[in-house]
Amino acid sequence: MRPRAETSDREEGCTCVGKQCGCLLVKRELLLLFFCYFLITRDSRQQFCREHSQMKTLIVGVGGVTNGGKSTLSQFLHQKIHNSCIIAQDTYFKDDCVVPVDSNGFKQYDTLDALHMEKMMKEVYCWRKDPHEFLRQRGLIAKNASTDDELYVLIVEGFLIFNHRPLNEMFDMRYFLEIPYDICKKRRSMRVYAPPDPPNYFDGYVWPMYIQNRKEMEIITSEIVFLDGLKPKDEVLAAVYEDIRQEIARLQGQS
């Protein structure tokens, strides 16, 4: 009879005292197991919630002529806009050894073929899939920051962003910085690329390619806001920021 009574005690709750109690060890192990399971699945549960929530996003394209002020504007917007980040096209140039030379001996850097566009698109898709995680992985957001009612802004900048159809179709807002030939030539001459521009590169290759790329861009898309890159920096930056701020407010007002 005695052993039966001990078994029923354990089933209803342990009454044993002391460190060696097996019931306590089992409970502790179960708790530990549950805690590990919770930790392991927390990130994927949070990701699932984000992917299936009504998260708001905005993709802004900042295009324009070389040295038109794209990076300056993008950096400014990034500093001002909460939960924003930049994907820059000029970080996707192919290695110099695979960029072909044209009939005049100029390296053909100013075409989509000189860029790893599939890689760039992957980065944009990665952001779109889970902007919060994208920012977190790049140290742009606190690990446990709330994801409720957040709006995420992606700034994509580059001289050929509107020429690549799949990318162009993703933009909610498009800006294009333009400056005249002489100013562009002057600004370009003060910048050192890798590799540096060879003699006559601007007149013999860069500017003619800009004219050609711009024509092609205008065939692909018409919804572009053209910006005068000659206006004082503060004026250009403030005007675009205000435009985007209003769009963000409009989106946040939506239920």
Ligand SMILES: Nc1ncnc2c1ncn2[C@@H]1O[C@H](COP(=O)(O)OP(=O)(O)O)[C@@H](O)[C@H]1O
């Ligand atoms: N509105 C502006 N007025 C005068 N200079 C500018 C203006 N915007 C940018 N710049 C200058 O022009 C140069 C090129 O700007 P940057 O933003 O790097 O151009 P991009 O990214 O289009 O090649 C930089 O020296 C920058 O300080």
Ligand SMILES: NC(=O)c1ccc[n+]([C@@H]2O[C@H](COP(=O)(O)O)[C@@H](O)[C@H]2O)c1
């Ligand atoms: N690897 C590089 O970053 C690299 C090399 C050679 C030329 N470029 C020039 O970069 C320009 C585009 O960048 P920006 O719009 O920032 O000037 C193109 O006109 C191209 O000629 C870049």
